Amino acid sequence: MRRQHAHRYVDDGVALVGDAAHMIHPLAGQGVNIGFLDAAALSACLLDAQDHSDFYSMAWLARYEKERRHPNLLMMQSMDFFYRAFSNRVLPIKLLRNIGLGVAGRLPFAKEHVMRLAMGIEGRLPELSRRVG
Numbered sequence: 001m002r003r004q005h006a007h008r009y010v011d012d013g014v015a016l017v018g019d020a021a022h023m024i025h026p027l028a029g030q031g032v033n034i035g036f037l038d039a040a041a042l043s044a045c046l047l048d049a050q051d052h053s054d055f056y057s058m059a060w061l062a063r064y065e066k067e068r069r070h071p072n073l074l075m076m077q078s079m080d081f082f083y084r085a086f087s088n089r090v091l092p093i094k095l096l097r098n099i100g101l102g103v104a105g106r107l108p109f110a111k112e113h114v115m116r117l118a119m120g121i122e123g124r125l126p127e128l129s130r131r132v133g
Ligand SMILES: Cc1cc2nc3c(=O)[nH]c(=O)nc-3n(C[C@H](O)[C@H](O)[C@H](O)COP(=O)(O)OP(=O)(O)OC[C@H]3O[C@@H](n4cnc5c(N)ncnc54)[C@H](O)[C@@H]3O)c2cc1C
Pocket: 001, 017, 018, 019, 020, 026, 028, 029, 030, 031, 032, 033, 035
């Protein structure tokens, strides 16, 4: 139930994906989604490397980490922000939160964009997951 992020996702012959690499608050049900995106990015990386004898080396696996670390961190920080905003009982923060939600609800494009990001069908996505989507 607490946020954790591995300092490194890869080493020679090792790649962490899903919760082994990052744990996120279950608030918005994003844990499995970002794990699937990790798997898609790692698969693509291994497909590119498959004809090389050093396919398991950092040289190849580092591409996977480079592709996934930033989007994962962004999702984790966004969920933390929502968790802190919605569990806060300080009146000015509650007011700001409600105003923010009201405004967002009146901006259909913004709302749809956030929903599509959460569903993993928009944003910086691994090539393989775009093909499946
Ligand atoms: C309360 C709660 C609610 C959640 N709700 C949602 C939700 O609604 N939507 C969503 O997307 N995500 C949700 N999540 C997050 C989601 O469950 C995880 O992100 C997801 O299960 C991670 O998948 P994973 O395969 O990386 O790890 P896991 O599902 O943890 O799988 C790891 C597996 O490895 C096994 N294992 C561990 N050590 C060893 C070993 N030494 N040898 C062999 N096997 C081993 C474990 O038994 C386990 O089966 C929730 C999490 C919690 C805690």
